[in-house]
Every structure is written in C-alpha cells, then in structure tokens.
Amino acid sequence: MTDTSSTTVAPAGRPGVSGDPVVAMQAITMEFPGVRALEDVDFRLFPGEVHALMGENGAGKSTLIKVLTGVYTATAGTTELRGERIAFSGPAEAQASGVSTVYQEVNLCPNLSVAENILLGREPRRLGSIDMGATRSRAAELLRRMGLDIDPGSILAEHPIAIQQLVAIARAVAVDAQVLILDEPTSSLDQDEVAELFRIMRHLRDEGVAILFVSHFLEQVYEIADRMTVLRNGRLVGEHLTRDLTRLQLVSAMIGRELGVLEEVERLAADAADAAEVTGGGDRAPLLEATGLGRRGSIAPFDLRIAAGEVVGLAGLLGSGRTELARLLFGADRADSGEVRVDGRVVSLRTPRSAIASGIAFCSEDRKGEGILADLSIRDNLVLAMQAARGWARPIPRRTKDELVEKWMTALDIRPKNPDALVGKLSGGNQQKVLLARWLVTRPRLLILDEPTRGIDIGAKAQIQKLVAELAAEGMAVVYISAELEEVARLAHRVVVLKDRAKVAELDGSASVDEIMALIATADGDVRTEQVAS
Amino acid sequence: MTSAQAAPTTHGPGLLERARGSRLLWPLVALVALVLANAVRNPGFVEVRLQDGHLYGSLVDILKNGAPTLLIALGMTLVIATRGIDLSVGAVAAISGAVACTTILGSADPTSPAAALKGIALALVLCLVLGLWNGFLVALLGIQPIIATLVLMTAGRGIAMLVTDGQIITVRNDFFAEIGAGFLLFPISILIALAALAAVALVTRRTALGLLIESVGINPEASRLAGLRSRTIIWTVYVFAALCAGVAGLMISSNVSAADANNAGLWIEMDAILAVVIGGSSLAGGKYSLSGTLVGALIIQTLTTTVYSMGIAPEVTLVFKAVVVIAVCLLQAPKVRERFTRRRRPPATAETTPPTRPRASDATFGTEPVAHDATAPKQKVAQS
Numbered sequence: 001m002t003d004t005s006s007t008t009v010a011p012a013g014r015p016g017v018s019g020d021p022v023v024a025m026q027a028i029t030m031e032f033p034g035v036r037a038l039e040d041v042d043f044r045l046f047p048g049e050v051h052a053l054m055g056e057n058g059a060g061k062s063t064l065i066k067v068l069t070g071v072y073t074a075t076a077g078t079t080e081l082r083g084e085r086i087a088f089s090g091p092a093e094a095q096a097s098g099v100s101t102v103y104q105e106v107n108l109c110p111n112l113s114v115a116e117n118i119l120l121g122r123e124p125r126r127l128g129s130i131d132m133g134a135t136r137s138r139a140a141e142l143l144r145r146m147g148l149d150i151d152p153g154s155i156l157a158e159h160p161i162a163i164q165q166l167v168a169i170a171r172a173v174a175v176d177a178q179v180l181i182l183d184e185p186t187s188s189l190d191q192d193e194v195a196e197l198f199r200i201m202r203h204l205r206d207e208g209v210a211i212l213f214v215s216h217f218l219e220q221v222y223e224i225a226d227r228m229t230v231l232r233n234g235r236l237v238g239e240h241l242t243r244d245l246t247r248l249q250l251v252s253a254m255i256g257r258e259l260g261v262l263e264e265v266e267r268l269a270a271d272a273a274d275a276a277e278v279t280g281g282g283d284r285a286p287l288l289e290a291t292g293l294g295r296r297g298s299i300a301p302f303d304l305r306i307a308a309g310e311v312v313g314l315a316g317l318l319g320s321g322r323t324e325l326a327r328l329l330f331g332a333d334r335a336d337s338g339e340v341r342v343d344g345r346v347v348s349l350r351t352p353r354s355a356i357a358s359g360i361a362f363c364s365e366d367r368k369g370e371g372i373l374a375d376l377s378i379r380d381n382l383v384l385a386m387q388a389a390r391g392w393a394r395p396i397p398r399r400t401k402d403e404l405v406e407k408w409m410t411a412l413d414i415r416p417k418n419p420d421a422l423v424g425k426l427s428g429g430n431q432q433k434v435l436l437a438r439w440l441v442t443r444p445r446l447l448i449l450d451e452p453t454r455g456i457d458i459g460a461k462a463q464i465q466k467l468v469a470e471l472a473a474e475g476m477a478v479v480y481i482s483a484e485l486e487e488v489a490r491l492a493h494r495v496v497v498l499k500d501r502a503k504v505a506e507l508d509g510s511a512s513v514d515e516i517m518a519l520i521a522t523a524d525g526d527v528r529t530e531q532v533a534s
Numbered sequence: 535m536t537s538a539q540a541a542p543t544t545h546g547p548g549l550l551e552r553a554r555g556s557r558l559l560w561p562l563v564a565l566v567a568l569v570l571a572n573a574v575r576n577p578g579f580v581e582v583r584l585q586d587g588h589l590y591g592s593l594v595d596i597l598k599n600g601a602p603t604l605l606i607a608l609g610m611t612l613v614i615a616t617r618g619i620d621l622s623v624g625a626v627a628a629i630s631g632a633v634a635c636t637t638i639l640g641s642a643d644p645t646s647p648a649a650a651l652k653g654i655a656l657a658l659v660l661c662l663v664l665g666l667w668n669g670f671l672v673a674l675l676g677i678q679p680i681i682a683t684l685v686l687m688t689a690g691r692g693i694a695m696l697v698t699d700g701q702i703i704t705v706r707n708d709f710f711a712e713i714g715a716g717f718l719l720f721p722i723s724i725l726i727a728l729a730a731l732a733a734v735a736l737v738t739r740r741t742a743l744g745l746l747i748e749s750v751g752i753n754p755e756a757s758r759l760a761g762l763r764s765r766t767i768i769w770t771v772y773v774f775a776a777l778c779a780g781v782a783g784l785m786i787s788s789n790v791s792a793a794d795a796n797n798a799g800l801w802i803e804m805d806a807i808l809a810v811v812i813g814g815s816s817l818a819g820g821k822y823s824l825s826g827t828l829v830g831a832l833i834i835q836t837l838t839t840t841v842y843s844m845g846i847a848p849e850v851t852l853v854f855k856a857v858v859v860i861a862v863c864l865l866q867a868p869k870v871r872e873r874f875t876r877r878r879r880p881p882a883t884a885e886t887t888p889p890t891r892p893r894a895s896d897a898t899f900g901t902e903p904v905a906h907d908a909t910a911p912k913q914k915v916a917q918s
C-alpha cells in the first residue's frame with residue numbers, strides 16, 4: 001500500500017493517451033487571507049482522458065480548477081495550456097481558449113430561459129440581432145443530446161437544481177472545447193442522467209477532449225476515470241492510473257490514514273442501518289399526518305403519516321415531486337388542498353415560520369439559492385434558524401451560541417474550524433454541513449432533509465447517515481430525500497415512491513434498492529397511495 | 535472524524551493587512567484630507583470657539599447642517615441593508631416640515647411649546663403612515679423598492695404643496711426653533727442624530743435585529759426558509775426610514791423657521807444614499823456599517839461646506855461631490871483593493887517556479903524555467 005504516496009506515473013495512461021499534456025500546472029500555491037488552500041500542487045491533464053480530481057471536502061479541488069480557469073490568480077506557480085504559459089483573466093477568457101467549465105455551484109442566469117442560458121454569449125444571429133427561433137432549436141438539440149426533455153423556452157429558475165445542473169453541462173458541452181472541466185456535476189443527478197452524462201463524456205474523450213471530473217461517488221469515478229490525482233489538505237498526494245489503485249488505497253490516500261477507513265465507513269453505514277432497524281414508527285400515533293395534501297401543478301394530493309422516531313424515505317426520479325412534497329410539509333409552498341395534523345391537531349402550514357413553530361425543519365437541496373447566507377459567518381449561519389424562532393428581541397446568549405457552534409462544528413467536522421469564516425468561502429461540502437447543522441441546532445421534531453449529503457465526501461457522508469439514524473433513535477422523525485437509492489433504502493423505515501408528481505406507493509423498510517427501482521420504473525402514475533406495508 | 539490532519543495552514547492577517555482591509559479606512563482618510571485641505575487654505579476653518587455656552591466654528595456648522603443628512607442616511611442604511619432603497623425621504627422630509635409649520639401656525643397660540651409639540655407629533659404620525667405605505671408596496675406587494683418609493687418621491691412634494699397651499703409658511707416658535715437651530719453646547723440637531731445612531735447601533739447589536747436584517751438582505755428566500763419574518767423586517771425598516779426623514783424634515787424647517795414645500799430636503803435622498811455607499815455598505819444589500827454611514831455623511835457635508843466657503847457656485851458642488859464619491863468608491867471596489875493587496879504579495883518569481891516536468895521524475899534539473907516568457911498574458915512575474 002506504500003504506493004499510494006508515489007507521486008507520478010508515466011504520461012501514457014489509457015491506451016491512446018500519449019504525448020504532451022494539454023494542461024500542465026506546476027507548483028501551484030494559492031493563499032487566501034488566513035488560509036492556504038493549495039500548496040505546491042502539480043497537475044497534468046492529457047488529451048483523450050477522463051481525469052478524476054479526488055480529495056476530501058476542502059482538499060482544494062475546486063480551488064485548483066478556479067486557478068486553472070482564471071477565477072483566482074495563483075499566489076505562486078505556473079499553468080501551461082498546450083505548452084504555452086497562460087494566466088487567464090477569468091472564465092470567459094478560459095472558455096475562449098477552449099477550456100469549458102461547469103463549476104460546483106451552478107452560476108447561470110435564473111431569470112433567462114433555458115435556451116438563452118445554454119447559448120448565452122454565442123446565440124445564433126440574424127441581421128445583427130439574436131435569432132430566437134434558431135437559439136431555441138439549437139438549444140433543444142443540445143438538450144436532446146443530454147437526454148433532457150424540457151421546454152427550451154421555459155425560465156431556468158422554474159426548474160429544480162438537478163435540471164439546472166444539466167443545463168450548465170449542456171452549456172459547457174455546447175462549445176467545441178479541448179478541455180472540459182466538470183466540478184461535481186453528478187451531485188444531484190439520478191442514475192439515468194449520470195449514465196447519459198457518462199455516454200457524452202466517453203464520446204468527447206474519444207474525440208480527444210481532455211476531461212477533468214470531480215465526484216465524491218467512488219463508483220462513478222471508477223466507472224469513468226482513466227487516471228486520477230489525489231489532493232489532501234491542499235497538497236498533492238499522488239497521480240495514478242485508476243486501474244492501479246484499489247478503492248481502499250484511494251480512500252486512504254484521500255484521508256491520510258492507511259488502514260481501516262473503508263471498513264470504518266462501512267461499519268458506520270451498518271451502524272446506521274442497525275439503528276434504523278431498532279426504532280421505527282411501528283404502530284405509534286403519528287407525529288404528523290397529512291391527508292389529501294396537494295398543490296395544483298406541483299404535486300397531486302397525497303396522504304402521509306410519520307411517527308416520532310421514524311425515517312421516511314422519498315424515492316423517485318428527477319421531477320417526480322420529491323422536493324415539492326417536502327416543500328408542502330414545510331409550508332415553503334402553500335397547499336391548495338388537504339390538511340395537516342401534528343399530534344392530532346390540525347395546523348396551518350402557510351409559511352415556513354408556522355411549520356417551524358410546529359417543530360418541523362427543512363434543509364433545502366439548493367444550498368446556494370435557498371440555504372446558506374454566503375456573506376455571514378459560520379456562527380451566524382448556524383444559529384440563524386434558532387434565532388429566528390426566538391425572535392429578534394431575545395438574542396441567543398454569547399456563551400450558549402459558542403457552545404452550540406463548537407459542538408456542531410466538531411460533530412460534523414466543518415473546516416476550517418473558524419466560526420468567523422464566511423460561509424461563502426467554504427468548500428461546497430463544508431457549506432452543506434453548515435446548512436445541516438443550522439437545522440440540527442433547532443432540535444426539530446420532524447426533520448425534512450432534501451439531498452442532505454449532496455457534495456459531501458464519503459467519510460462525512462457515513463457520519464451524517466449515522467447521525468440521522470441516531471437522531472431518529474432518540475425520537476426525531478425524519479423525511480429523507482436522496483437521489484442515491486442505497487442511502488434511502490439503508491436509512492428508511494418506510495419508502496414513499498413518487499412518480500410524475502404523485503405518490504404512487506409506499507414500501508416498508510426491508511425493501512431493497514431493486515424493488516424500489518422496479519416500482520419507480522413501472523409504477524403507473526394513476527395509481528394512488530397503495531399501502532404496500534401493512 | 536476521519537481526519538488526523540489539521541485544516542489547511544492558517545495564519546492571521548497582520549495589523550497593516552487588517553487596516554488596509556477595513557472598509558472604513560479610505561472614507562476616514564478622505565474626511566481627514568478634506569478637513570486638512572480646508573485648514574491649509576483657511577486656518578480659521580478648524581477653529582472652534584466657546585461663547586455663551588455655544589460652540590462656534592466651521593466644524594460645528596458642518597455638524598449642525600449635516601445632522602439631517604446623517605439622520606436620513608441612518609434610515610437609508612437599514613433600508614439598503616435589506617436590498618432596498620428609499621427615494622422618497624426628501625419628499626417625506628418636506629411633508630413633515632410642512633405639516634409641523636402649518637399646524638403651529640393654525641393653533642391658538644403659534645408661539646407656545648404646546649403648539650410646537652402638537653405640530654411635531656402630527657408630522658411624525660403622518661411620516662409613520664407614509665413609511666407604512668412604502669413598506670406595504672415593497673414588502674407586501676413585492677414592487678421593486680426603487681419604483682415603489684418613486685411614487686412617494688414624486689407625489690410627496692405635491693402633498694407638501696397641498697398642505698402649505700403653495701406658500702412658504704413662516705413660524706415664530708422658540709420651542710420649535712430649538713430642534714434645528716438650538717444649542718446644548720453642541721447643536722441640538724446633531725445630538726438628536728447621534729442619539730438616534732447610537733440607539734440603532736445598540737439595538738441592532740444587543741439584539742439579533744442586525745443579524746436578521748443582514749440575512750434578509752443577503753438572501754431573502756434562504757431567510758424565509760430559515761423562519762425569518764422577512765416581510766415584517768422589510769416593512770419595519772421603511773417605517774423607520776420615513777420616521778428618520780420626518781425628524782430630519784423638522785430640523786430643516788426648524789433651522790429656518792419656515793416650511794418650503796419645494797426646496798426643503800431637495801436631493802437629500804441622493805446625499806443620504808451617497809453617504810451610505812461611501813461608508814462602505816453595499817447597495818446589493820447585506821452587510822452594512824453604521825460607523826461608515828456616519829463618516830460618509832460627514833464627508834458629504836464637509837464637501838458641501840468646502841465648496842460654499844471657497845465661493846464656488848453651488849451648482850459646481852454636485853460635480854465636486856461626484857468626483858469625491860467616485861474616488862472613494864473606486865478605492866473600495868474589490869478589483870482595485872485586490873490590486874493594492876496583490877502588489878505586496880510575494881510574486882511568482884523564477885526561483886519558486888520549478889522546471890516544467892513533474893519533480894519526482896525530474897531529470898532536467900537546471901533547465902531554464904519558462905517563467906520569463908514575455909508573451910504570456912497578464913503574467914504576475916516580479917516587476918520590482
């Protein structure tokens with residue numbers, strides 16, 4: 001296992017990968033005030049390869065990408081593109097030079113149409129003005145290539161974050177780039193979309209495009225990547241052929257400990273599953289009971305019972321109504337039919353505030369748009385929901401605040417461990433942890449988690465799953481939404497299957513991933529709420 | 535959890551770094567420079583005399599005349615922090631003065647303190663209603679703040695005209711005159727404005743109000759989902775801004791013992807917005823700085839006074855202001871600030887640049903590094 005720390009391999013990776021690197025970064029150091037995000041990192045990318053950039057949350061992956069595309073200017077080090085020294089002034093210049101990037105946080109224009117977003121800046125023109133018809137049809141064609149069936153004329157903001165991510169990818173793929181960079185493109189995608197994306201990536205690779213790929217899903221990395229570069233705490237650990245490195249070796253290289261890490265992850269997962277086994281709602285009186293709850297154009301009326309200590313998973317494809325259901329339970333959207341009872345009493349969930357007052361919390365999947373407050377510190381972000389519930393006139397005492405912040409920053413391993421750091425400057429995974437902690441701090445009775453482990457590294461993911469299972473064991477009810485069916489199947493006592501914006505079935509916790517998959521694939525949208533579990 | 539390693543290397547910023555990073559640095563420098571420039575031209579400028587329990591001098595005048603701007607800028611700071619803007623404050627100030635003066639004039643004994651109190655109370659109640667109106671348009675109907683407050687900006691002067699019947703209303707009421715022209719060693723007007731500033735600072739810092747206001751300004755939707763009463767908060771800041779404008783309007787009319795519907799508080803919304811921006815609060819909402827607003831308001835007033843005392847035509851004041859504002863804003867712009875800090879950083883020199891091949895397989899030690907490639911665009915090689 002000593003070879004995990006070797007630094008280089010021969011340039012020739014996959015058969016066909018040879019010659020000079022298209023991107024060569026040398027001794028890159030990147031310092032932010034108070035934080036050294038990269039130190040002396042070398043990185044090479046060859047034409048015709050898919051190269052995975054691996055590392056824990058905060059290892060420096062996104063920073064390295066942003067140095068390459070000119071978002072940041074490196075403190076030290078050089079970057080070469082096709083053997084020529086470059087220092088892009090920004091993403092626009094990088095793109096013009098054939099480096100096309102999808103950043104971790106989708107940065108499109110939410111108020112423009114899908115078509116405009118895909119072709120922004122290079123719209124087909126006629127007589128000097130933008131040809132809307134041609135723009136749309138060209139966008140439609142690109143969307144079809146992604147296997148995406150949405151109206152190119154629709155406004156981007158109307159689509160869920162996963163679709164927005166796909167649109168960003170379509171935009172990046174639309175240019176004839178020699179280098180394609182994808183920073184966690186699959187973090188909120190379902191299997192089918194991932195498969196589609198991989199098909200496109202392979203196609204581009206075979207045409208000689210160099211692809212840089214970041215993902216915390218090891219299966220995906222092993223499926224698609226030819227080579228990988230591992231970072232740890234801002235330093236280069238090694239560059240390897242994927243086939244030379246076992247998962248165990250990869251994980252220990254990322255985490256910096258040799259043995260037992262994967263086992264530990266698996267043990268945590270097993271613990272989580274065990275904890276899930278022990279408790280479970282059973283015949284207890286429901287904590288929350290929704291009857292005929294629905295909203296036109298969003299989700300068809302559904303019934304749902306959740307008992308204290310129960311984890312209910314929501315499974316379904318993209319656009320099946322998972323998030324919409326959750327938003328109704330939280331009052332983020334207003335229901336136009338049905339009622340909700342908490343502890344048997346009818347409550348009106350007209351605003352998030354009223355839901356919070358009933359002990360309900362909702363952690364949104366869209367952490368940038370609906371989650372974090374980028375310009376506020378970790379401390380302020382953590383206590384925000386709790387403070388809002390107390391009201392402005394009753395500030396949380398400084399000491400209580402410090403204790404809470406210390407406790408949760410440690411529990412979720414939020415890095416850097418500086419409560420005054422601005423959340424917007426954290427790595428994606430750490431932002432997600434802050435968001436999660438904000439709700440855990442409030443000790444809700446029902447916690448609705450929409451893709452809570454999005455962008456979180458494997459170690460932390462297992463930790464969070466375990467935490468959820470433990471909280472449920474202590475009596476918290478949880479609604480768990482994840483595109484990763486394994487996660488849902490492992491944690492949930494019951495799985496609610498959604499399709500075409502309607503609840504179609506309910507399975508008990510022993511259901512396997514395959515069973516859930518089968519239901520998702522076949523369930524008829526017209527079938528209503530059939531209790532499979534007794 | 536999984537890590538035996540420490541977080542990425544951290545090192546605290548030095549004092550100099552921090553001073554350069556502080557948003558208050560350049561506004562303060564500008565203010566001091568302005569005062570110094572005046573002092574050089576006319577040493578009497580910085581003279582302050584004590585006479586009959588009053589302080590006299592140009593600096594005292596700046597404080598006195600700057601009080602309405604400061605007060606309005608205070609309300610504006612909170613409005614801007616929530617991503618809003620209030621263009622109607624000047625008109626509201628005019629209405630406030632008009633109502634106070636007509637009420638005083640119409641009462642049984644126009645010289646009595648009771649008449650003054652009645653006028654003040656009525657004016658402020660009306661301002662509260664106007665603030666509620668602005669807040670209603672912005673928070674409840676969701677109209678863009680710039681449009682919503684434009685309504686009252688244009689209609690407000692008309693309302694003030696209606697109140698005064700198109701006349702300039704002059705009053706002779708000693709009690710009322712104290713607000714804008716009185717002294718308690720310092721001008722009473724600046725004492726009122728500073729007291730309001732201190733109160734806001736205290737309330738926003740001691741309670742969670744500051745956090746909630748910033749939060750709403752940074753991301754309204756995320757704040758709503760975190761359970762904040764975003765609408766109530768937004769509504770409240772517009773009411774507060776209108777009240778500030780109301781008191782400022784009282785100061786203005788009290789100072790000259792007259793209400794001028796057309797000219798009272800004319801363009802003061804612009805001065806207030808400038809004061810906020812110069813003070814370092816972002817128009818995009820979120821983080822705000824009350825001390826910055828204080829410095830900003832003083833800069834604006836000092837500029838105005840400077841131009842007057844230099845005998846330059848008042849119209850030129852505006853150009854002058856514009857120049858200073860551009861200078862201060864440029865110094866605060868992230869890009870310019872970055873330039874300033876960047877120059878101090880250790881640049882990528884040839885020594886730190888390793889050979890072009892990866893080090894482990896490095897057999898080419900001593901090869902000339904490519905760092906001298908002069909054709910590379912925007913290269914950050916040492917220039918010094």
Ligand SMILES: Nc1ncnc2c1ncn2[C@@H]1O[C@H](COP(=O)(O)OP(=O)(O)OP(=O)(O)O)[C@@H](O)[C@H]1O
Nearest residue numbers: 032037057058059060061062063425426427428429
């Ligand atoms: N603009 C910035 N200012 C200050 N610190 C920053 C900035 N951007 C990144 N950092 C810090 O640099 C480190 C590396 O962050 P980076 O975003 O590159 O991590 P990452 O490997 O992409 O992690 P993740 O898997 O969570 O996305 C983190 O400690 C982060 O806090």
Ligand SMILES: [Mg+2]
Nearest residue numbers: 062104427428
């Ligand atoms: Mg990242």
